[in-house]
Amino acid sequence: MEEKLKIKVSIADRVYPLTVTPDQEEGIRAAVKKIEAMTLQLEENFAMRDKQDVLAFCALQFASQVEQNRIQNEEGLEDSKEKLMEFNNSLDTILLKHHIK
Secondary structure (H helix, E strand, O other): OOOOEEEEEEEOOEEEEEEEOHHHHHHHHHHHHHHHHHHHHHHHHHOOOOHHHHHHHHHHHHHHHHHHHHHHHHHHHHHHHHHHHHHHHHHHHHHHHOOOO
16 A cells, blocks of 8 residues: 655645645645646736635636647547548558458
């Protein structure tokens, strides 16, 4: 069983104790840095002072990025699937032409 680490992260002027595995720590700390940078940007650019509003917009922005990436990946998968089908059809045509099948 993997040993757990006890870490503390600060988000929007609050400290949160977490228990994580060592391989999760780097990702969590990177996410906290992104959240802090985004909350600072929102506070400066939109004069938002209510931390709940700032965090809500932060969550919305991250969630929309995840969804956009999911949509793009699905579209990319469909494009790849179509290209593979075209390649397969071309290969079938060549094989039939040369009586290899």
